[in-house]
Amino acid sequence: MGYAQLELCTWQTVEQVTVTLLLAIIVGVLLGLISYKVKPLEKPILILTNIIQTTPAFAVLVLSVPFLGVGFKPAILAMLIVCIMPIFRNTFVGLKNIKTGIIETSVGMGMTGWQCIYKVEFPLAIPVIMAGIKTSAVICVGISVLASYIGAGGLGYFIRYGLSLNDVKVLLMGAVPSSLLAIMLDVLLGRAERALRVRFFGT
């Protein structure tokens, strides 16, 4: 349980979080966009995500083992399922909350469907989407710690080890960096969110 291993595990966690978050952004935003644009899909997607969101993250992780096995990739997939939710929800809500007058004039002035999405709807929803990404990032770090239980490695390994050995030093070697990572992400993404809000809305 040396520092070399701590470094390795930290990178593992960072890798897990980065990969999961990127995938979650892509899938979450797409899902949000689809359920916003395709009215018949709105309800089914919302119900599905509600079910997943109410399931505890650890349960998702454990439940995924029979289907996905153990290791890095299954862990990523299980984390993804949990992390998509805030991004998807915020994308959907952010798009849904755009004032109808804005969309109406955009269409009325002759924007095509795509122009409306990338010139109007998306920029207006971005601060809200960013808030979702922030929430998701923090959750993601939390689950990545748990993911070590299904053999994904990372800082959770130290925490698990520390707990079972009753070794506070080892426990903290896992807990402190992962907490720092979560706090860092929260602050950074929070800044990004505010910056976008200022840029797009001037407030």
Next chain:
Amino acid sequence: MRSVCKEFVKGIRTLDDICLHVARHEFVVLIGTSGCGKTTTMKMINKLVQPTSGEILIDGTNISQINAIELRRNIGYVIQEIGLLPHMTVAQNIALVPELKGWPVRKREERVEELLSLIGLDPALYKKKKPSQLSGGQKQRVGVARALAADPEIILMDEPFGALDPITRIQLQDELVRLIRRVKKTIVFVTHDMEEAVKFADKIVIMDAGRIVQAGSIQEIFKNPKNDFVRNFFRMHDVYNKLRAMKVEDAAVPVLFDGPRPQHGIDAGEPLSRALGVMLERGINCLFVRGTSEENLQVTFESIYRITGQ
């Protein structure tokens, strides 16, 4: 724009057999109670609503033959909510349609400056502002400028001044009247405010329950209201409304040889209320009517009373 006729079915007929002809450079006001179909009628012109049956022609071309995107880029559009894009600057908002139409940057910038000056906002000051930094009146001005940006022949306006306070509204209405005289556009304007209609309209179209009740100039309608709905809608029993709707020439009578000679004059096209105002203000009881084909016409208290009395 030529010969518009459409019919709209949606389970029940929201609009029933609407036939309307709008001449070039005419200012048409669609007026009626909420839910009478005036906005729907307007939205069919830029294909935001598809007619169930019937056809709409612009310059003789059926708009179903025209690509909706293309059509909308050539029609100005202003609504009550204004719909300025909050993430774009005033300049970007105004230049939106020119940008969609692929104008070069230089031309777009020139157009933005030109329009900002036209609506009385200093380009240097306002170009880079965000809509959230503007007052309600300024926002609506920018909304109008945006509709004018690509110099469309036709402009659609849906209660553009509905959300403004009375003072700003009147100010903007007056500005719009001046602006419209200068730019010469065909305008379809939706409102439920009869004062607005009287102020702007070359032609007023009164709608009720998806049908056109009466269409014509304000004078025609006041002289000849079709039914009680029209009479009530325009509060025609209200003498002041009548005075505003009628023109000086409507009350003009020949000057009598042995009668008093008018000392002051007024243009024939002025509203009658103006004539009455001038007479009361100056304490006189007759005015010369200027600008008619006939010589020696005047308006008197009596002639005004005769035409406005029930």
